Amino acid sequence: MTQTLLETVMLLHGLFAASAFLSSIITMSIVYSGRLREKSLSRLRAFSLLTVISLLAVNITGLYGYISYRLPNPDSPRSIILMTWPLAHEVLFETMEYLGLIGPVWSALVAWLIWHYKGKIVEEPGLRRAVLVIMLLGFLMILGLSYAGLIPTMITPVR
């Protein structure tokens, strides 16, 4: 089986999204635990940074696929989706397209706070709560966006 460059990039798109999920869950669980062991701070920093990089990579790979997705041909994924179920493009896909740009901003703020406050991020209850609230809302947003992106892909994948 041979894969085109586009299929490979789209596979990476999904993998980066999974990486963003996992790294944000790990970051949240370290902050939630309320204590930092010997190497936990460096892990916390690494995973918060990984979330930012993964979300940026999701956007970059997504943009690459988006160009093929919206080609003005009758057999492009966008045209097929608009013919079969317009809501999947006009609402779900476009929600993912624009709200997805928020992800790196949100995650960069969290990573910056973690790098700035170091161990205080889990020791100071108010700060810990604030970071957890921001992270949880961001995580729920990624979850929603992934669902919004999955539905149009199920109708017709980008290839």
Add this chain to the structure above:
Amino acid sequence: MSMKVSGSVTSAFLSSSAALILVGLLAYFRGSLSLLEIYPAAGTLVGIWIYSYVGWLVAWFILYTMLRRKESAGTLGTCVAIFMVSMLLSILLIEASLKWSLLL
């Protein structure tokens, strides 16, 4: 949440909040802003992406330069509230620009 925060922390929150609102505004007005079509093959997406991220980094640099020496520049609760309101505003702006009428 009533914890005092330094100017550098406030600058991070305010610039991120500004970026979120900028993404929302550009997405909302994408139909009437031709300057967003930097790379026509990708529609307005590249323009929204570049302008909002450049705006974010420029705002962060300016605010950081202005506030970095301040030991106290607001409370954590206020910063989080501003960020949350900006996120909500951005989501509402983006969703308001979509064709929800297709649901009916």
